[in-house]
Amino acid sequence: MQGRLFPFALEPRLVPAIWGGDALVRAYAKRGDAHATLGESWECWDLNRVHDGPYAGRTLADVRAAEGTALTGSIDPSMQFPLLTKLIDARASLSVQVHPNDAYAQRVEHQPNGKTECWYVLRAQPDAEIVLGWSRDTSREEYLQRVADGTLADILRRVRVRAGDAFYLPAGTLHAIGPGIELFEAQQASDLTYRIFDWNRVGADGKPRELHVDKAADVLDYRATLPGAVRPLAYAADGLERTLLVADRRFSLEHATVRSLDTYVETNGTPLAVTAMGAHVRIDAEPASGLMLEPWQTALIPADVPRAALVPGGERTDVLLAQPFPDLAALRRRSLEAGVPAADVDDYFAQFA
Numbered sequence: 001m002q003g004r005l006f007p008f009a010l011e012p013r014l015v016p017a018i019w020g021g022d023a024l025v026r027a028y029a030k031r032g033d034a035h036a037t038l039g040e041s042w043e044c045w046d047l048n049r050v051h052d053g054p055y056a057g058r059t060l061a062d063v064r065a066a067e068g069t070a071l072t073g074s075i076d077p078s079m080q081f082p083l084l085t086k087l088i089d090a091r092a093s094l095s096v097q098v099h100p101n102d103a104y105a106q107r108v109e110h111q112p113n114g115k116t117e118c119w120y121v122l123r124a125q126p127d128a129e130i131v132l133g134w135s136r137d138t139s140r141e142e143y144l145q146r147v148a149d150g151t152l153a154d155i156l157r158r159v160r161v162r163a164g165d166a167f168y169l170p171a172g173t174l175h176a177i178g179p180g181i182e183l184f185e186a187q188q189a190s191d192l193t194y195r196i197f198d199w200n201r202v203g204a205d206g207k208p209r210e211l212h213v214d215k216a217a218d219v220l221d222y223r224a225t226l227p228g229a230v231r232p233l234a235y236a237a238d239g240l241e242r243t244l245l246v247a248d249r250r251f252s253l254e255h256a257t258v259r260s261l262d263t264y265v266e267t268n269g270t271p272l273a274v275t276a277m278g279a280h281v282r283i284d285a286e287p288a289s290g291l292m293l294e295p296w297q298t299a300l301i302p303a304d305v306p307r308a309a310l311v312p313g314g315e316r317t318d319v320l321l322a323q324p325f326p327d328l329a330a331l332r333r334r335s336l337e338a339g340v341p342a343a344d345v346d347d348y349f350a351q352f353a
Helices: 060-067 102-109 140-149 213-219 328-337 342-350
Strands: 008-011 013-021 038-044 083-090 096-098 117-124 129-134 156-160 166-169 175-177 181-188 194-197 233-237 240-247 251-258 264-266 272-276 281-284 291-293 298-301 307-312 317-324
Touching (some): 008 291, 013 083, 038 272, 038 298, 083 272, 083 317, 117 240, 117 251, 129 166, 140 213, 166 240, 194 213, 240 342, 251 307, 291 298
Antiparallel strands (some): 008 298, 013 038, 038 083, 083 181, 096 175, 096 194, 117 166, 240 251, 251 317, 272 298, 281 291, 281 307
8 A cells, every 4th residue: 555545647548449530539639540440538447557646557456456445435446446437439320239237247247237327428410319219118029020120220219419418328228329429428337238230330350240139138128218318407516617417326427617726526435537628627635736637638536535626727627527336415415505406406316216
């Protein structure tokens, strides 16, 4: 153990994808080949390497093993870091797919958890849309028949998207990101994906990518999908203009705007990932010197740091705050103390019940 931990930046992992583009390098300042087809930048992940400080060059998993609960707080430090955040550039459509829940992942895949996720749209072409579930109730039998006869598209629910929209996708939700969308994703740390349809594409080896029709049938929620974008909860607290996007028991995602020097965030018992958006932001946690984040760089504030100041790099800095196993009671209490009506708070949290 190295002593008290302080916020540290993470080095992203770039992931090629047949549906990706060049935006991660061109627009999000990732170091990679601008001519490559890149789909994802994994920003906060158990195997991301630390960029600075005493653990520079080591992985987040190494820090977790060495520092234990000083990093993870109330989270068991022997488990993989439970949060994964990504930047995604969908130049073409992703496959129509579904993710399993924790119970199925443990029983069938022998993995610790499934995958619930959320999306925050950063940029979108005017006609961009996602697939989000079903247009009506269906069944396993109808699903399998439509996959077999090629008519599944007839009952898919398509939703137009625009920058600033947030979508919550609990495990079992049929989904696909459409072309012309760039987004930030927060999710459980799992890459379990069951593809149902891949638009008749072939992979880098010239062969169609594997489909998982039967496993998908086991985990799909066949009920009609009614909600579209999440109804966010906006309020001001701790010197920040805050917008709570998703507040699931597994993770939370929040957008915040920093305009003043008297601004801070609290960890409330679990680590907090901070992603600078279009401008620099400095993270101060006394007595350590400030950590300066470049635009679209991510840092992790350990659970052992109860409070950290955010200092804008100009008149305004926007950040995304993602946290595994958040203290939902603290989130609810903070919004109420900021003056949000109790009925509005209840309606917001009911979206993730």
